[in-house]
Amino acid sequence: MKRTLYITACLLSGAALLIATPAARAATVDVEAAKTLFDDNECSKCHSVDKTKKGPSLKKIAQKYKGKADAEAALLKHLKSGAKVKLEDGSQEDHKIIEAKDEGQIKNLIHWMLSL
Numbered sequence: 001m002k003r004t005l006y007i008t009a010c011l012l013s014g015a016a017l018l019i020a021t022p023a024a025r026a027a028t029v030d031v032e033a034a035k036t037l038f039d040d041n042e043c044s045k046c047h048s049v050d051k052t053k054k055g056p057s058l059k060k061i062a063q064k065y066k067g068k069a070d071a072e073a074a075l076l077k078h079l080k081s082g083a084k085v086k087l088e089d090g091s092q093e094d095h096k097i098i099e100a101k102d103e104g105q106i107k108n109l110i111h112w113m114l115s116l
């Protein structure tokens with residue numbers, strides 16, 4: 001009886017771990033790495049966390065994408081494609097294409113921006 005209980009407990013905690021892992025992973029953002037990538041790419045010339053500069057604040061961007069399932073994909077495309085954007089002063093230029101070691105690094109930055 002004791003043994004059955006033990007085995008059941010092990011199975012249950014294993015299942016709980018399996019269920020918890022993807023959510024926990026999605027929520028983990030390496031904030032320092034995100035800020036470093038942001039600064040290294042001089043994104044801060046045009047964006048700040050809560051002030052509008054030449055581009056919208058990161059909080060405003062996070063708000064725009066809140067609850068949208070395709071947020072990550074849309075922002076990944078934005079950061080890699082260099083589409084034309086309109087600056088606050090009305091002029092237009094190609095958006096900066098991000099330079100990163102790999103896509104995981106860019107996704108980490110996106111998750112940080114969306115968490116603000």
Ligand code: HEC
Pocket residue numbers: 038041042043044045046047054055056061064074075078079085086087088095096097098099113
């Ligand atoms: C020369 C100024 C400038 C620089 C440098 C710049 N951005 Fe932007 N960015 C803009 C402007 C302007 C917009 C607004 C585009 C719009 O709403 O049309 C924008 C939009 C964005 C958006 C929102 C896109 C959307 O779909 O709403 C994100 C995210 C973003 N920038 C991230 C970054 C990151 C990360 C960097 C650094 C790699 C960066 N930007 C560098 C000017 C800049």
